[in-house]
Structures are given as structure tokens and as C-alpha cells.
Amino acid sequence: xxxxxxxxxxxxxxxxxxxxxxxxxxxxxxxxxxxxxxxxxxxxxxxxxxxxxxxxxxxxxxxxxxxxxxxxxxxxxxxxxxxxxxxxxxxxxxxxxxxxxxxxxxxxxxxxxxxxxxxxxxxxxxxxxxxxxxxxxxxx
Numbered sequence: 001x002x003x004x005x006x007x008x009x010x011x012x013x014x015x016x017x018x019x020x021x022x023x024x025x026x027x028x029x030x031x032x033x034x035x036x037x038x039x040x041x042x043x044x045x046x047x048x049x050x051x052x053x054x055x056x057x058x059x060x061x062x063x064x065x066x067x068x069x070x071x072x073x074x075x076x077x078x079x080x081x082x083x084x085x086x087x088x089x090x091x092x093x094x095x096x097x098x099x100x101x102x103x104x105x106x107x108x109x110x111x112x113x114x115x116x117x118x119x120x121x122x123x124x125x126x127x128x129x130x131x132x133x134x135x136x137x138x139x140x
Contacts, residue, residue, distance in 0.1 A: 006044045009034060010070030045071060045079035056096055059084045061125025097126060097134035105138055114138075 009030050016026035033039040045066060052062045059080045066076035084093065101117055109117070114135055121131045 006047050007039065008044050008066075008070035009039050009041050012039060014070070041071060041075060042079065045075065046083070049079060049083045053083070053092075056100065056124060058093070058096075058121070058125030058127070058130075060127070061123075064125070093126070093130055094134070097121060097130055098137060100124075101134050101138050109138070 012033065013023075013026045013030045016029055017023055021029070030039060048066055048069070049062055052065055057065075063073070063076045063080055066079070067073055071079075100121060104117060104120075105113065118128075118131050118135065121134075122128065
């Protein structure tokens, strides 16, 4: 299982319990795997963030994805802070929003189209303030 894909510790523990192992045995196995370096939640978070970001998703959506895959909210937010916190990262977010808008907006989008684009970007996990700034740049 671990050789083919990276997993969060919580996911491995849940799968072991589903296979019939006791919670205590599953927790011991996960602790052993962590100790051996086969499970690393930080590396898993970094991998997921890179993958989801390359697909054009924003921090909120990635955070929810991490939480759904066994990473606690605090760890997810901490990993995202590192990935989305700096100026370079902010520039990448701005570029992703601008690219999305340019591809889909066409010439002089009307209000209904701008609303649809904003809703699509919100679903992708971007912050409204970033979206609004992107829409203002589009109108220039």
C-alpha cells in the first residue's frame, strides 16, 4: 500500500482498522512506520499542496482536501501557510486567478459573467479579496 502512493498517518490507521486490526495495533503500526520514515505527514501535505496547486486550486479547497484525507486542520493550515504565505506565493495566486479569468472571460464580460467567474474561483478555493482584485485587473 505504501509503496505505490503517499498516505496520511490517519488514513493508514483507518485502513488497518477496516482490515480487522485493533485500534491499538493500528496505532502501533503507524508509529513504527513513522519511526522508519515510511509515513511523513509533512511530506504528504507538501505533495498534496503541489499537486492541487498545479491543478489551479486555492488554499481553502486544498485545506479541505487535506482534512478529508486525514490531516488535522491545524497541520493543514500550517502547511498551507508555508506554501501560500510568501510574496512569491502571492504572485502565483494572482497569476493563477488572472490566467483563469483571461481564458474564460472573453472581451468585456458583463456582470453575470463576472459573477459566474467569481463563483467558479470561490469553488476552486480562492479568497474573495483576491478574486475581486483579479476582476478589477480584468476590467482595466
